[in-house]
Amino acid sequence: MKNLYLKAGNTQDVFNNLKDSLKGTLLSDNNEFKLALESDIARGNIEGITFPEGMTFMQFDMVFSDDVRMSMELSNKSPIFFTYCSEGNFQHSYGVQGERKSLKKNYTGIFKSSTNVNNILYFEKNVPTKFSVIGIPTKNTHNKQNDVLIKKLQNTFFNNNKDCLHINLQIIKISQEIEKFNSMKQIGMGRNLLKNSILENILEMEIEQYSNSFSDLSQAVRAFKVKKIAEIKGASNLITNFLFELSTTKFFRKVNGFLILIRVEKQRI
Numbered sequence: 002m003k004n005l006y007l008k009a010g011n012t013q014d015v016f017n018n019l020k021d022s023l024k025g026t027l028l029s030d031n032n033e034f035k036l037a038l039e040s041d042i043a044r045g046n047i048e049g050i051t052f053p054e055g056m057t058f059m060q061f062d063m064v065f066s067d068d069v070r071m072s073m074e075l076s077n078k079s080p081i082f083f084t085y086c087s088e089g090n091f092q093h094s095y096g097v098q099g100e101r102k103s104l105k106k107n108y109t110g111i112f113k114s115s116t117n118v119n120n121i122l123y124f125e126k127n128v129p130t131k132f133s134v135i136g137i138p139t140k141n142t143h144n145k146q147n148d149v150l151i152k153k154l155q156n157t158f159f160n161n162n163k164d165c166l167h168i169n170l171q172i173i174k175i176s177q178e179i180e181k182f183n184s185m186k187q188i189g190m191g192r193n194l195l196k197n198s199i200l201e202n203i204l205e206m207e208i209e210q211y212s213n214s215f216s217d218l219s220q221a222v223r224a225f226k227v228k229k230i231a232e233i234k235g236a237s238n239l240i241t242n243f244l245f246e247l248s249t250t251k252f253f254r255k256v257n258g259f260l261i262l263i264r265v266e267k268q269r270i
Contacts, residue, residue, distance in 0.1 A: 077140070091104055
């Protein structure tokens with residue numbers, strides 16, 4: 002197995018690290034990066050773009066010639082990553098000893114880390130893999146333009162201090178938005194503004210989807226609890242009525258008559 006280690010840093014640092022680790026050729030211009038891979042380690046392309054607001058989009062389209070374990074150092078900005086697999090599959094764990102979870106074609110993985118444990122990705126050799134990643138820092142950011150969006154992300158996905166990976170079936174509309182992002186032909190500042198807007202729309206859809214799913218789950222749990230409480234109350238009422246019946250004079254008369262009948266039968270015998 003080939004072990005790769007990516008240090009924490011900005012997008013330029015990440016691509017330089019990938020270039021050195023995978024022996025690729027890197028081109029960069031206006032915060033856009035293209036890394037061509039044709040080595041004994043990997044073949045394919047990695048592309049990315051970073052925005053002044055701090056959001057980053059990266060797309061991986063590659064195949065490794067050996068099993069690979071890629072360890073990614075966590076920055077102090079508590080980033081959250083939305084990962085969309087469109088071909089192949091790979092695994093993720095928090096730390097080497099953490100539980101591995103698979104991200105397959107047409108599935109979305111939401112990675113958020115609240116500790117300093119590295120994110121680790123596992124790739125199988127000779128398996129073509131294609132996936133896109135939207136990353137955005139949620140702490141220690143100096144740009145205020147994304148304050149509202151970041152606050153929503155924090156309230157939605159950072160309601161506890163645990164490292165967490167959510168895996169769900171990919172939303173079709175988000176897949177369409179990623180295709181729109183990749184096929185955009187505009188040039189200049191307007192192009193980057195449109196691309197940034199598409200990514201923000203995708204994150205808004207993820208927030209809405211997660212919030213709705215959590216609300217549906219809460220409603221299901223509440224309904225289950227109500228049903229169980231009703232069942233318990235029904236059983237309690239049954240027992241109460243039975244005990245009340247036992248305590249009535251009528252019941253004791255029935256029991257007493259039954260005992261007298263038994264004694265009479267014994268005397269006959």
